[in-house]
């Protein structure tokens with residue numbers, strides 16, 4: 116297992132951690148003949164905390180896609196309508212930079228959390244972890260506990276085992292499909308997807324997207340699991356850079372636990388670790404936290420809960436494995452506020468403030484004007500010259516339906532074309548406009564189009580030509 120080198124200050128002999136003895140007892144995860152390890156479920160305060168975090172997140176994920184306000188979805192990234200709706204507020208594609216800003220701010224938040232508390236995002240809120248735990252629970256429900264699954268994997272396949280395995284895969288596929296349909300529902304209204312699916316009229320693009328997403332979910336959470344965290348997620352690579360001796364991560368207290376021994380309650384002078392291997396069996400990454408900080412550890416704290424239960428049975432204090440810093444393990448004080456943490460906090464605050472400000476300045480009326488490519492100008496008679504323009508107006512306000520079009524400029528202009536534009540049209544399209552001027556002495560004049568509604572207005576400047584340059 117790949118390890119992250121942890122730089123440690125030299126310590127006095129009396130503070131040096133005890134030497135870890137070679138493992139004499141099996142403590143590997145419960146591995147089956149198929150080479151897969153079977154994660155054992157545990158209970159405890161961190162598992163309750165995970166539920167507290169993950170259930171609301173799951174409810175948001177599966178629920179938000181159904182929320183509507185005045186017939187409009189609350190969240191939608193519509194390629195078809197060139198529209199993003201966030202919390203009921205419509206944004207144009209020009210405001211996509213806000214989403215980029217949001218991602219940068221979120222990354223700063225992630226780095227802040229990583230410096231302070233290690234990979235708690237990975238362990239408690241990352242979708243990969245949440246879905247993996249869901250899939251593990253389904254596995255536990257259909258095929259039995261980890262030790263039973265291990266025995267079944269080693270034994271010849273029976274009809275009973277086969278049926279249970281098929282039910283597990285069926286439930287996994289259903290969950291993967293529900294996940295994929297919901298995900299697609301953030302891009303195409305979910306009600307449209309379901310009604311098209313019922314009528315067997317789902318487009319090839321939407322069906323293909325759903326199948327790909329379902330396949331990825333099934334593969335990631337059901338089959339590949341920790342390999343994604345270890346090999347595909349760049350975050351596990353960053354942690355070695357972001358952690359320092361004061362970062363609190365899930366750690367094994369070797370001073371207290373070693374020398375480990377398989378002993379009964381209260382006997383002997385050895386360390387508190389009884390080498391029961393439970394901390395390894397519950398680990399979704401399949402590692403032994405007693406070997407030190409490792410790139411595969413996602414700080415899910417399952418090993419803390421498992422070990423606390425063992426300590427409780429032995430009537431010893433909890434916390435042989437706990438969230439703590441390397442400094443504390445060495446008997447030093449942990450400093451929470453550090454320059455690096457302050458730096459990430461500052462970046463995070465600036466980024467979130469900028470994004471919040473950006474949301475107050477979003478485009479409400481998107482106007483595009485282009486000159487007719489056929490002719491630069493048309494000489495109607497000796498006094499009158501006309502220019503033709505194509506105009507597209509898209510509205511991003513739920514309260515504004517119509518805008519009036521007018522012009523002003525350096526001369527006496529007349530406007531011909533649709534004077535009121537309906538913004539509620541499903542797809543905004545280009546409208547032709549003709550502007551004519553009489554007795555214009557200038558060869559090129561400034562012309563301004565005005566678009567005005569009750570709550571919205573916009574102006575765009577263009578040029579009016581009377582001569583070819």
Ligand code: SF4
Pocket residue numbers: 372387388389390391392393394395405421422425435436
């Ligand atoms: S669960 Fe605790 S006591 Fe058991 S092996 Fe792990 S660290 Fe040792």
Ligand code: SF4
Pocket residue numbers: 365394397398399400401402403404411412413414415416417418419
């Ligand atoms: S070592 Fe502990 S905290 Fe790390 S992934 Fe395994 S169970 Fe979770």
